[in-house]
Amino acid sequence: MSRQAFMRGGLCVLLLGGLALSSLAHAASTYTFGLLFTNAPCSGGWSKSGNTFTCSGQMTLGSGDALATSILIFGNITVVANEGFTLDSNTIGTPTKTIALVSDVGAIEVVGTGSTFSASVSSTDGAISMTNATVAGSVKTTNGALTLVGGTIAGVAQAGGAITATGAAVTGNLTSHSGAITLTGGSVGGNALAAGVITATDSTVTGNLTSSAAAITLVRGSVWGDVNAAAAITITDSCIGGSVQASGAITLTRTTVGNNVQAGGAITATDSCIAGTVMAGGATTITGGCSSSPVQSSCKATPPTTPLDHFAFSYAGAALTCNPQPITISACSSCRLQPLRRSSQY
Structure with a gap:
């Protein structure tokens, strides 16, 4: 064999060996917590x-890795990493063998295309940042900040610092004990409460929206409950089911309010519909009303003129916990039920 051919052959072997090592390095692994030990990574x-189970350092999982509990362990477990977690598209526990994650001083960072958590995620002093995460429990950091990008939180989301949520769905309350809240898209199934400024754009809050010490700005949003602020409130192109109350001024533009509007300062309403009374500590300026409000029809549906007979639920396919599907609920007055594909009627 010539030297040139030998070198080419050696190069091929090196390349193939490198590819094999690369494949092994990126292969997803499942780490198990047993009666006496675990093979999970810990610094x-x-x-x-x-x-x-407590890791005195940091836990870092590779893309696609999973944490599981041995069948020999009865009940659910908690995994503590004192210096935090770095996760990437991981599966943490199962619905029948849940694993809660707890960090002491370290941050919890979740990246990738989607991680699934079977229980709660919490940190004492570290920040929590989650991208495309589905959490069956709550997400809490006592003293840190919380950042959510996409994903779903089945419980509450709490932070001692600021909260930034973009396109995330939180089923319970969203609370920042000492910081601001910034919402862009997404939804909050409970109340949204912050000590600092609240800025919400294209977001839905099922409960109340409250800033205990600062101002609120809401743009193209929907709040089913009340909007309360210790400072000024500015609402544009939005639907408010309850009242709007501020210690400072209130400015409404193309907004519908289902109850009262009360301000310690001035009230300015333009092309807005206010169902209740208007009470201001300063000047009151109202231009236009319900007839000129472009969001009035979308905020309030026309009451039915005939008795309700049943509800019809219509959806495109079978929904799963980690694969939600949109559903249409129709209130029907006729008792003649028409068969609908993949629908249920009650």
């Missing part, structure tokens, strides 16, 4: 007390 050492 420090592991200790165990009851059903709580």
